[in-house]
Amino acid sequence: MLCRALAGRSPRGVRRRHGKTTQTKGTTMSDISGAGGADSAGEGPPSSDPEAAQQDLKLFRSLRNHRNYRLLMPGQGISSIGAWMQMTAQDWLVLDLAHGSGAAVGITAGLQILPALLFSLYGSVLADRYPKRRILMISQAVMGALALVLGLLTVTGSVTVWNVYALAFGLGLAVTLDTPARMAFTFEVVGPRDVSNAIGLNNALFNTTMILGPAVAGVLIAAVGTGPVFLINAASFGAMELGLYLMREDELHVKAPVRRAKGQLRAGLRYVRKRRDLVMLMTVMLLVSAFGMNFAVTDALMSREVFHTGASSFGVVTAMMAVGGLVGSLLSARRRQPSMRDMLAAAAVFGVLVTASGLMPAYWAFAAMQLPTGMAMMTFTTAAYSITQLSAPEQMRGRVMGLYLLVITGSSLIGYPLIGWLAETFGPRSTLVIGGIASLASVVGTVAFMAPVATGLLARGTAPRA
Numbered sequence: 250m251l252c253r254a255l256a257g258r259s260p261r262g263v264r265r266r267h268g269k270t271t272q273t274k275g276t277t278m279s280d281i282s283g284a285g286g287a288d289s290a291g292e293g294p295p296s297s298d299p300e301a302a303q304q305d306l307k308l309f310r311s312l313r314n315h316r317n318y319r320l321l322m323p324g325q326g327i328s329s330i331g332a333w334m335q336m337t338a339q340d341w342l343v344l345d346l347a348h349g350s351g352a353a354v355g356i357t358a359g360l361q362i363l364p365a366l367l368f369s370l371y372g373s374v375l376a377d378r379y380p381k382r383r384i385l386m387i388s389q390a391v392m393g394a395l396a397l398v399l400g401l402l403t404v405t406g407s408v409t410v411w412n413v414y415a416l417a418f419g420l421g422l423a424v425t426l427d428t429p430a431r432m433a434f435t436f437e438v439v440g441p442r443d444v445s446n447a448i449g450l451n452n453a454l455f456n457t458t459m460i461l462g463p464a465v466a467g468v469l470i471a472a473v474g475t476g477p478v479f480l481i482n483a484a485s486f487g488a489m490e491l492g493l494y495l496m497r498e499d500e501l502h503v504k505a506p507v508r509r510a511k512g513q514l515r516a517g518l519r520y521v522r523k524r525r526d527l528v529m530l531m532t533v534m535l536l537v538s539a540f541g542m543n544f545a546v547t548d549a550l551m552s553r554e555v556f557h558t559g560a561s562s563f564g565v566v567t568a569m570m571a572v573g574g575l576v577g578s579l580l581s582a583r584r585r586q587p588s589m590r591d592m593l594a595a596a597a598v599f600g601v602l603v604t605a606s607g608l609m610p611a612y613w614a615f616a617a618m619q620l621p622t623g624m625a626m627m628t629f630t631t632a633a634y635s636i637t638q639l640s641a642p643e644q645m646r647g648r649v650m651g652l653y654l655l656v657i658t659g660s661s662l663i664g665y666p667l668i669g670w671l672a673e674t675f676g677p678r679s680t681l682v683i684g685g686i687a688s689l690a691s692v693v694g695t696v697a698f699m700a701p702v703a704t705g706l707l708a709r710g711t712a713p714r715a
Contacts, residue, residue, distance in 0.1 A: 324492030331485030333462020364421035373651020388427035393486030400479030449582025517648030536691035538660035550677035573623020587632035595629035600689030607681025
């Protein structure tokens, strides 16, 4: 039934220009796996004209140049605020239902993450096999329906913790279908010239909603309870659905979807394994994320156990990190295309800053360090995301992004238990000092181990030039 829905007709009112949805005659794999992936979309490299180059560097060029992105971004923003609101309210509801059990909150989070670990690669195959816009319309509808069910159960007083567990797992399944398609869809909306800018703007939007969503949820929970928060989130998916429906399909940078065949998942894994640059990128991402990006735990430990501050001070630290991430995202959005060198440099700087954060002698110095740390983190992740998008050929992009997603999700399974053990064994400061040093060592070690790849990336054009 799902496959039939995904393969169905285009939504009413949209047009398809055949010249953009079929592969250019004579294009080969070597043509589309080169620098920046520009050929994979049937477009050449950015213009050498000075005026055009200046336009490329403008911060909001994706919004200016692409009507479809102007429809997508507001929907993403509204939906993301709703998602953060639901996450906050769901944790609060579970604490109420389980009488303050932190284990119950952990189980809920684990059930929501588990489908991504089990099925994200299969979701990425679907992203290559079917139109990504249609996948997103279906997945968004499913997530909205799940939020509606949770809201109705809560406002009627019939919700149980087992209901929340089941709905969290269902949401995880929907996200597993949604995320690979969403990650690859950015390229289709703006094309190769503006994809780095769009990713930077998306990350800036994410950091903004990460601040707004929990804040709005806290006010609403205090005023009306958790049930209405879930209902508001259910309604927020309508903005995303409307934006997707109103898009002009003939302006999307798409080719014909990959036909169903045996071994497509294995083919995607083989492709990444043969691309040593992608192997290096994902290895660095896995290790740096596992060792250094555990701020939900490390910042709480430092604020409470080292500096003996309360929840409001922890909130300041979190806000500083989010503001730094927002600034880093906007600075990244101004760049035309990142290079592998940019990514590795940002990862190394991030490791140094995380280590320095763990050595700060006073609370306000620690809080201030979160601003540059957030900037470096978002510069690193934006560059890695952009390079992965640009270097993946059209018919493999969903599967490559699915593997990228699996790497990020899997890093949490490594990082959080490790951080907990370090805190118990060596104290809270060690979570940042050792984590930062390990992040820096991961970058240096990976580059040294893959030295021929690292030194030849720019010369061979397998990574976009800055």
